[in-house]
Amino acid sequence: MEKLDILMKTDVVLVFVITIGILMQKKEINNLLVSIVKAIMGYNIIVFGSNLAISTLGVLSLTIRRSLHVFDIIPSNETMISIVGYSYGKNALFIMIIAMVINIIIAKLTPLKYIFINGYYILYMSGMLALLINDKPTYSLIILSGIYLGFFMSFLPFITAPFIKKITGREDIGLAHFGSVACLIGGMTSLIFKNSKEEKKEKKKSSFMRDSSVLMAISMFFIYLLAIINIENGFLYDFTGETNKLYIAFKYSINFTVAFYLIILGVRMMTDEILFAFKGIGEKIIKDAKPAMDSAVFFTYNPEIVMLGFVTSLVGGIVTLMVQIKIKSPVVVPPVTTHLFSGGLAGIFGYVVGKRKGALLSAFVHGIIITVIPIFLLPLLRPHIGLMRTCYADSDFGILAIIFTFLRKLLF
Template structure:
């Protein structure tokens, strides 16, 4: 168990370390000079750490926004939040999770080596999330431990291999090449966004990213995505503060004036988004060339599948509007729950999920269907990723009743599929 804990929490639990090792091995295989190996390894790790730092800074603002939305709508419900639900799964099924991750990665690499699915899933934390979900669903069954582990590993490998493949046609249209893929378990959500945006595809292709109609007077501001992000979040916090009220705002933020709160939260978020973009650029500039060395030896023509923020630099403004309209779709789904359900089955939009998945969906939708495609596709995307977790909650019975569930579309889809496979085996 110490060895497995070392793998799941020490090696696979540190994606930056894993990517650094991959970069180092890749550069050594290519017989690069020692200084180039050191440079590439450190910059790869540094790039991923910058993404984490940016996500943490942006997450502070997003967490505060989520709190304001809950207070503003006066709702108590279930929040799709991967980290919370995984922490519970680790307590109950840590042994299963470690084995599923280990064997799942081995099977995944075999699939990449010997099948047309040449994608190598490198988003370590999402691998942990999916392994945790699979363990929570399978471990409560009457199957023996090793059958649970083997079935979970096969399903995890399948998800890591198929997920990037179904998104790749849209990713190629964004990057204009086939050198990277997206390894993020919201592939169904991205496909939905891409398909809907395709309905708005126009023959006239804009060369530059432009704001939505009605914002043309502020064209100069929107040409700088950091300024536009700051203004966008400032307006969003002001609106949230309006619904909550001045007294509640001051109570939550230590008696600070609402205008100061809105400004500082907006700047925190924009700073986090800026650091994420810088980290993505640094990571891609190092990991893609280095990965070619490994792919030649282990997975010929292999394509690294990285987390969805790698799409943000291709249309930064679209990623922000994608977040906005995805969140609006999530709020619409929440209102539907309020009207048709009791308070304990309301799914509250997960702000972090909508930021990352909605932002990437915004880039996909904008590059395919432009402005109309972005608005429609991201709204539907947000509705879907808020609605699907409702059906996943009863499947996670092994964790007991908790006010959290997995976000992103693939967790719900894999949960349904795993339950169906499990029932099939039990009836044999």
């Protein structure tokens, strides 16, 4: 498992990719060192911001669960990878290596030119596939799992490429994210709001608000305040160390805003170096190779809509949760971090085709999808994780697990 962790650390992958790309362009060693340092600094700023966001949103998640008194299915990618742990780490490593090789082969031989650079998401998905074959981890199933994952590491960036092009205005970068399907479905539903007349009006609005950290902090203040207003002081003190609700809402809204802008700062530092390195890889190794990168990379293009998408996706999740309670189905607690990183992206997908109304619809649909899919995913994982009430949070884990289970039954 230690080798697995080292191999899949994104900073290690970045150093490897940048080194190859710079050397292929026959640049001097000082250029290589500058690119590596800037990319790793950017990555670590992203990690610091992401960890701060996750811990801050963890408080929001706890208060939502406490307010609604629901503890049925609690999706969490981080919890799932800890379950994979040492028991399934060896198989996950093999699946991961096969998947990365398949991803490169596909990029070399087909029009799917995307290299999936998101180490931890590859780790998460490899772990899930290792769980799904745990009852019979034969070499054939391990190889099938690796090929299966490698194909989707190439295919998902390809099918989201039209939206990414609209978001970025460029074709040399893709999305490496296993929440792609829900974002894609949300973005496609927003096509009903496609309206060219709205574009100029929206541009004037967003130009004023695009970089407004104050707007974000105020929005999150009210979200936190609404979440904790009816929570007893003793419970709040246990996990925040504070009892004053106004102060708690203020503190965590500021922490969230700082985290968000740290992520954006890190992305800006890292992305330029990655794209520069891929110029060498594309010219010398894989013609027209394109890096596929995490959802946070695309937050820089419209931070305001990311916030709108996050809040709307969370609302979609809570509304769906209420319906689940009403119809007495299994209840899925909203994974707040996923609503930020995937729901925010879904908002951008919707915005580029349907402006603000499109962003609202896309993110809301995303929130519904990720609150429904765990109901179908958990039964597939339960034989391998026992009675634990958790599963993976992003949409593609459930979708790929269902397809893989069907494929396995068909072939074996």
